[in-house]
Amino acid sequence: MKCRKCPARAVLRMPRHNTAFCSVCLTEFVRSQVQKAIKSQNMFSPNDRILVAVSGGKDSLTLWEILLKLGYRADALYVDQGIGTYSQGSREKVEQFTEQIAKPCGATLTIHNVEEEEGASIPDLANLVRRPTCSTCGTIKRYQFNQAAIQGGYDVMATGHNLDDEAARLLGNVLHWQEEYLQKQSPTLPASMEGFAKKVKPLYRLTEREIAAYAVINRIDYMVEECPMSKGAKMLVYKDVLNRLEAESPGTKHTFYWQFLAKQEKAQATHGSMTETDQTTLKPCTICSQPTSTGMCSYCKMVARANAPAQ
Amino acid sequence: MMKPFMKIHLSHPTRDIEIEGPKHVRDVFQELQLIPEGYLVIRGQDLVTEDELLADSDVIEIRPVISGGSERRP
Ligand code: SF4
Numbered sequence: 299m300k301c302r303k304c305p306a307r308a309v310l311r312m313p314r315h316n317t318a319f320c321s322v323c324l325t326e327f328v329r330s331q332v333q334k335a336i337k338s339q340n341m342f343s344p345n346d347r348i349l350v351a352v353s354g355g356k357d358s359l360t361l362w363e364i365l366l367k368l369g370y371r372a373d374a375l376y377v378d379q380g381i382g383t384y385s386q387g388s389r390e391k392v393e394q395f396t397e398q399i400a401k402p403c404g405a406t407l408t409i410h411n412v413e414e415e416e417g418a419s420i421p422d423l424a425n426l427v428r429r430p431t432c433s434t435c436g437t438i439k440r441y442q443f444n445q446a447a448i449q450g451g452y453d454v455m456a457t458g459h460n461l462d463d464e465a466a467r468l469l470g471n472v473l474h475w476q477e478e479y480l481q482k483q484s485p486t487l488p489a490s491m492e493g494f495a496k497k498v499k500p501l502y503r504l505t506e507r508e509i510a511a512y513a514v515i516n517r518i519d520y521m522v523e524e525c526p527m528s529k530g531a532k533m534l535v536y537k538d539v540l541n542r543l544e545a546e547s548p549g550t551k552h553t554f555y556w557q558f559l560a561k562q563e564k565a566q567a568t569h570g571s572m573t574e575t576d577q578t579t580l581k582p583c584t585i586c587s588q589p590t591s592t593g594m595c596s597y598c599k600m601v602a603r604a605n606a607p608a609q
Numbered sequence: 610m611m612k613p614f615m616k617i618h619l620s621h622p623t624r625d626i627e628i629e630g631p632k633h634v635r636d637v638f639q640e641l642q643l644i645p646e647g648y649l650v651i652r653g654q655d656l657v658t659e660d661e662l663l664a665d666s667d668v669i670e671i672r673p674v675i676s677g678g679s680e681r682r683p
């Protein structure tokens with residue numbers, strides 16, 4: 299199979315665009331999609347300082363690499379969850395990437411170690427507070443990334459969420475009609491109030507497969523193994539279902555998510571924005587002052603419960 | 610003596626299998642009942658498309674690209 303743009307051999311067929319690219323043209327395509335996302339969703343400008351949330355997986359490391367290659371000022375934060383060999387392995391990938399690719403571009407990596415900072419690893423914390431591991435992990439990561447962005451004086455925080463992530467999340471939210479989450483599904487979330495960093499998802503126009511292909515072509519060495527806690531996760535089921543639909547009719551995923559974004563934009567014009575909702579429903583946490591709807595934020599509650607003497 | 614088949618490395622869970630070649634990538638997918646949208650095929654260090662013919666001497670990785678925990682929001 300030949301590349302559709304040049305005479306070279308194709309390395310990836312992309313049915314949703316009815317095309318196939320060689321490694322050079324695919325790299326160009328992926329970077330241009332990221333640039334398009336940044337511009338069209340007003341994510342950031344060349345002078346802004348960006349904090350990338352990295353996990354060692356393909357999406358976040360690819361995102362960091364592309365931002366640096368495009369000339370943006372992007373540092374990164376890695377949260378070490380203390381999940382056995384998975385955390386060890388992913389941390390090594392992140393550190394190696396930092397040495398080889400980020401440092402030469404003048405970028406820095408910060409590591410937040412949950413065991414040292416919160417007093418126990420994520421699985422232990424989850425046990426202590428009797429909550430599912432993933433929700434404990436989510437609370438901590440969300441909190442620490444936001445905190446690091448605010449304290450480090452970054453203009454914006456970027457995550458590696460891709461088209462598959464967003465389409466799968468949308469499917470989950472729609473299946474359960476969780477309308478309160480729909481508002482938060484934009485690729486750009488404003489710093490709706492003091493204490494919240496602006497959050498962006500520059501990979502939302504790309505599928506996981508396109509991103510993984512970019513990583514392989516550009517020799518980005520990432521953690522292929524999955525977090526052991528993700529086994530049986532609902533998200534994986536939704537992604538699988540969407541990929542089956544995609545195989546039947548290419549373009550299903552991006553039509554599903556992009557049409558939603560278009561409708562949401564219209565709805566916000568008439569129904570008021572997320573910023574207004576946040577400002578009327580959230581107040582500073584009594585302990586740490588990050589905005590919350592419940593007096594004490596879920597992170598502070600969790601830390602308090604984990605440190606309470608056993609009864 | 611048995612002739613050596615192509616070696617295929619798979620993940621989630623990690624395992625190595627052998628399949629008799631020559632065979633097109635798309636037929637390997639069918640044989641293993643995998644949907645192409647969820648994987649990349651890497652021969653040596655290079656990506657290959659579904660119409661590529663794989664030989665017994667090839668070392669192949671079929672790498673899943675789907676990832677994700679059950680964390681709700683970013
Ligand atoms: S699968 Fe769960 S525990 Fe593992 S990184 Fe994702 S949210 Fe955290």
Ligand SMILES: [Zn+2]
Nearest residue numbers: 301304320323
């Ligand atoms: Zn080309």
Ligand SMILES: [Zn+2]
Nearest residue numbers: 583586595598
């Ligand atoms: Zn708090």
